[in-house]
Amino acid sequence: MIKAKDINEHTPWQDLTPGGEIYEPGTARAFNTGTWRTNTPVFHEEACKHCMLCIPFCPDSSIPVKDGKRLDFNYLHCKGCGICENVCPFKAITMVSGGVAL
Amino acid sequence: MNRVYDLKREVEKPERLTGGHRLCAGCGAGVIVAGVLRALDKEDKAVVVNATSCLEVSTFMYPYTAYMDSYIHSAFENSAATCSGVEAAYKALKRRGKLEETVKFITFAGDGGTYDIGFQSLSGAMERGHDMVYVCYDNEAYMNTGIQRSSSTPRFTRTTTTPLGSAQKGKQQHKKDLTEILVAHNIPYAAQTAPLGNFKDLHIKSHKAIYTEGPCFLNILSPCPRGWDYPMDKLAEIIKLAVDTCVWPLYEVEEGVWRLSYTPKKKLPVADYLRTQGRFRNMFQKGNEWMIEEAQQYVDQKWERLLEHTGA
Ligand SMILES: Cc1ncc(C[n+]2csc(CCOP(=O)(O)OP(=O)(O)O)c2C)c(N)n1
Ligand code: SF4
Ligand code: SF4
Ligand code: SF4
Ligand SMILES: [Mg+2]
Numbered sequence: 001m002i003k004a005k006d007i008n009e010h011t012p013w014q015d016l017t018p019g020g021e022i023y024e025p026g027t028a029r030a031f032n033t034g035t036w037r038t039n040t041p042v043f044h045e046e047a048c049k050h051c052m053l054c055i056p057f058c059p060d061s062s063i064p065v066k067d068g069k070r071l072d073f074n075y076l077h078c079k080g081c082g083i084c085e086n087v088c089p090f091k092a093i094t095m096v097s098g099g100v101a102l
Numbered sequence: 103m104n105r106v107y108d109l110k111r112e113v114e115k116p117e118r119l120t121g122g123h124r125l126c127a128g129c130g131a132g133v134i135v136a137g138v139l140r141a142l143d144k145e146d147k148a149v150v151v152n153a154t155s156c157l158e159v160s161t162f163m164y165p166y167t168a169y170m171d172s173y174i175h176s177a178f179e180n181s182a183a184t185c186s187g188v189e190a191a192y193k194a195l196k197r198r199g200k201l202e203e204t205v206k207f208i209t210f211a212g213d214g215g216t217y218d219i220g221f222q223s224l225s226g227a228m229e230r231g232h233d234m235v236y237v238c239y240d241n242e243a244y245m246n247t248g249i250q251r252s253s254s255t256p257r258f259t260r261t262t263t264t265p266l267g268s269a270q271k272g273k274q275q276h277k278k279d280l281t282e283i284l285v286a287h288n289i290p291y292a293a294q295t296a297p298l299g300n301f302k303d304l305h306i307k308s309h310k311a312i313y314t315e316g317p318c319f320l321n322i323l324s325p326c327p328r329g330w331d332y333p334m335d336k337l338a339e340i341i342k343l344a345v346d347t348c349v350w351p352l353y354e355v356e357e358g359v360w361r362l363s364y365t366p367k368k369k370l371p372v373a374d375y376l377r378t379q380g381r382f383r384n385m386f387q388k389g390n391e392w393m394i395e396e397a398q399q400y401v402d403q404k405w406e407r408l409l410e411h412t413g414a
Contacts, residue, residue, distance in 0.1 A: 004165035004166065007164075007165040017165070020164050022162075022164065022165055022166075022167045024167075025167065025169065025170040025171070026120040026167065026168065026169070026170050027165055027166050027167050028120050028121070028122035028123050028161070028163075028166040028167055028168035029120045029121060029122050030122065030166070031122035031124075031166050032122070033121065033122055033123075033124065036127060050110075052109050052110050052113050053109070053299075053300060055109075055113040056109070056112075056113060056133065056136070056137055056140070056297070056300075056301045057133060057297065057337065057338060058133075059125065059127070059128060059129055059130075059132040059133050059337075060121045060123075060127075060132070061117050061119070061120060061121040061136065062121060065113050065114050066114075068110060068114070074121075076121065076122075077121025077122050078121075079126075079127035079128070080127060081127040081128035081334045081335055081337075082128070082334065082335030083128055083334075083335050083336075083337050083338060085335065086335050086336070086338055086339065087338045095335075
């Protein structure tokens with residue numbers, strides 16, 4: 001069966017999945033919403049206390065965590081809302097203007 | 103089930119709502135859905151049913167799904183009926199020994215899909231006693247179609263169908279108290295929560311709702327930067343004010359026993375909450391002081407009644 005990543009505006013209807021169903025989980029990950037950003041969060045690792053308060057507040061799953069450590073942003077889906085900056089008690093996040101982090 | 107809440111452990115679970123969905127930047131809905139699904143035990147599967155709404159059009163656009171679990175969109179008015187049907191089929195398969203795994207059934211719908219058009223199917227599913235959770239993410243209007251009022255919209259709110267003019271100044275009726283209506287269904291568990299602080303309240307209530315046998319209901323306040331007219335970075339601040347002013351009290355009713363989950367250190371004036379959102383701007387105009395007074399009275403009355411119920 002055709003994979004979600006191969007489906008686009010030019011795919012003939014006969015090739016689409018039956019009933020318009022999706023047979024793979026989490027295919028939205030392939031879609032870049034990072035292009036929406038007009039402001040970009042920047043991570044200051046030295047200030048981070050790994051309290052994890054920013055993680056559940058990120059609407060776009062853009063703050064990865066591994067082995068008890070909060071890692072740098074994944075910008076693919078980050079829409080630059082700035083919620084993470086406001087909830088961080090340790091000023092480990094600052095927003096810079098523009099869609100690209102320098 | 104009764105393990106202590108540990109944010110660090112919870113955020114390291116594999117996510118069940120992925121990035122790449124098209125909810126507006128800063129939208130509360132995705133935060134809530136991810137938070138509820140995080141409460142599933144890792145090894146369990148879920149069937150997510152979703153009523154037509156901002157959430158639905160943004161998280162499931164062919165061929166992109168933001169869900170790691172099975173997902174069904176049927177229609178605006180029947181998400182609870184759809185979910186109850188799948189649950190009944192699952193039980194039948196289990197009975198015949200055709201299914202081993204544990205599957206949980208969770209419906210998400212907006213306030214329009216819950217307080218208004220989906221109310222009959224919700225009431226029916228709860229009355230029939232299906233083993234499912236119904237989650238309303240309440241953003242207090244029909245956002246996906248352009249901010250029309252619903253029976254959840256608070257009094258004095260400006261929406262596109264309750265405009266400011268000479269005939270009316272925002273919505274004329276109070277918000278319907280749906281959580282109490284669900285409590286009156288005598289279901290095993292009903293609660294109000296919000297994405298607050300370290301998410302302990304939302305997490306524990308979601309876990310209880312998912313793992314309590316029978317029909318359970320969660321009502322979750324879901325800020326919408328577009329419809330509420332506030333800057334998109336203010337989600338956490340607005341939720342904090344909603345609970346500290348008692349506009350959105352956090353409580354639960356388990357087997358008929360009411361429990362208050364959060365008491366503000368200092369109960370703040372309702373105006374502190376209203377002021378943060380453009381949808382209430384009219385209330386701050388000269389001559390409209392009575393609106394703020396009436397809103398305050400209403401919240402105080404509801405809060406007092408809740409304290410009576412909970413014995414707090
Ligand atoms: C029967 C029916 N009537 C109307 C619509 C159009 N419609 C789609 S989404 C929506 C609003 C949903 O509001 P709500 O449930 O509050 O969710 P929100 O978009 O606010 O998150 C409406 C009216 C529809 N899809 N089906
Ligand atoms: S700016 Fe918003 S989307 Fe980006 S990481 Fe912070 S909270 Fe997530
Ligand atoms: S809230 Fe701040 S200190 Fe805590 S994990 Fe996030 S970036 Fe680090
Ligand atoms: S309109 Fe509101 S509820 Fe809908 S996606 Fe945008 S912020 Fe979310
Ligand atoms: Mg709504």
